[in-house]
Amino acid sequence: MTQDFAKDLTGGQVFISFLKLTKLDPYLFLQVFAIVMQGVTITQLAEDKMCINQLHFPKEYCLTLTSNHSENAETTSTSILVHANSLKNWQTAIDTIPSSIVALFLSYWLEKYPHYLKAIMLLPNLGAILSILILLSNAFLFKVSSWAILLASVPSGFSGSITLLTSSFYTYVSWSTPTRFLVMRFAMLELFISTGSLCGTYLSGKVLTMKPWIHGQPENYLGVLFVSLALLVTAFIWGFFVTLEGVPDTAEHLACRSHREVVKDVFQLSRFKELAEPLTVKRSGRDKTKLIMAIISGLIIWSIIGGDYTISFQFSQKVYGWSAEKYSTLSTYFNILPALLSVIVPQLLKCMSVRDSAVGLIGALSVISMSGIKGIVTNDVGFALANSFGGLGSLASIANRALVSQIVDPEETAKIFAIISSANSYASIAAAYIYTHVYSATMDFHPGLIYNIAALLALIPAINFLVNDIAAVIRKREERKQKQVDPLDQLANFLVSLTIQKHNENSFYIWRYFKEISCPLMPVN
Template structure:
């Protein structure tokens, strides 16, 4: 996050690489594209940590036949069946609650980008360059906390559910502080005190993995990624709508609302920690 924030701001401020644009948008997009291509190549050559069932009859299938086989309707039904089948210890309900909780945390974090600069401009009076510098500074505490937090909490004996509770509390505080204290000091305090907010998603994903068999992980995370995208679109609409309606009189309302919504994954984490375990 820290490297991405700093480098994207630096690339954005460069002289446009192509055409007579006002800003170097194309440079940022091309750099991002190259990173995604690198990730794609890396993923292609990854080795599965479990045995994959194969069908010798399909070894000689053409590329078109493989595409048709992958995208047939029954594949979607198989994926959905992963969530509808009964599991011991209320596993089906647990899986659904965890996946929706992860989607809420993910949407809360990443959908804020839709109003982040406008919020900083209107509330703090920051320019583009000043906002990029402040954001890079603000990313330092979450970067450190996300890197060492889970391992440290595990070392202290915290379970995954306890780490999820801690992360969700931190994430809620991350938004609430910035919604109450509408100043640059409040902005920095939100990033420092709420620096462990991203751990919530890490812990929730770990709980999901412990709920399903390893062979089901790909299906589960494929559907959860799709759900995160859908919830993210709704969250972006929520951010922009509330921000537009409240910017004049109560600009922090959108942050307070999102901080309150995080109570849902927090409640799920409490249920798993104190009811299920």
């Protein structure tokens, strides 16, 4: 964490200084926009390929499958969704495992060579561009098996993917932001991510349902992918020319090393041992337990949100009978308010002096409400209610990151966020596997079961935030008690100071008289 802004700055100058810290956030927005825009399209492409190429149904039948409620259509729809879920599993694994391994080396890399931060942030962008080119080829060659889509995850995974992108951003935020602004800064970051996700979801549905830009395509997959490619290129240009704020200086003897020497130094197996140091080092009080529980709570929240994202489109197809356009449109509309709340509410709560742990508790309860409602009320009304009550779910992640940043020392920040990002990666694989398999097994008789399980699991971070909040209240009360001074002692000290400073005889006798009254057993000189 950087030092606070200069004390002589006006409120307006502090606001401008804070905004300067967000000038790289548009890069993150565009990157998330482009990646999310592909999500629905890739799933739709895989489903259409299976329906048309493997099951040999007419194109018109396949494109209206979700709204067709005949018995034959229901059976066909189920088999296609199971295939899409399986493909999603493999896609997550190929994309996540290499990226999590790369992220494990991030802490040492940034600790020793912080001047590489921008290059590390741009690396996932280059991998995403290569992935888009592979997806474009896959869409052009529509007759190729849907399993070929998995090839696009290879460059994305080995370039760090979203894991390296988010962990490097979290490290940058912790480096550049004063402690008192951490919650607001993470909230701003959450806004850019949420807005990028909303824009990607909305635009993908609109572009996908347009008349195909290139003749011979069942749907406008190529249009979506071309727009996504343009966004990624724009993001790279923005990120390349922006100057970072608050990045620590690299040691002189390390700054002069060549790229080859740096890579050789960073990618050593011994770095894994060093990575675990923040979890094993002795900490004052119960900070070690708090840190581990914060990491576990973050993993659970991440898994629930990530698992929901994995099956949300397929869930809407089966349960609500929605098309890609309807899903994209309604998801965007219902998530606009949560995106705004993720920024407004943390700042409002901070102005009201609400503790970070209390903010996290509100977010965890929101996640429980969202999953519980979505699992029980399996219709359009349930979707609206789940998104309404789940609007503050992002507060859990925001507060959790702020708490972690406050527990660890600044020099440990890169390590701890590398651990968290890598753990989140493996949690994403587990969540994708569990969500898709449970949903595939129960979609015909209880499609919301996985959401019921998620709601119960979210009780763990909620309890952790509650315990932290109670501890914070108790600690604050004890601090207040220690600061309280007996009024008689205050008066005695005041009179003593008068005696010492003025040597006034009257003051001395007043002080003598006071001591005889208040402390009769104390000898008076």
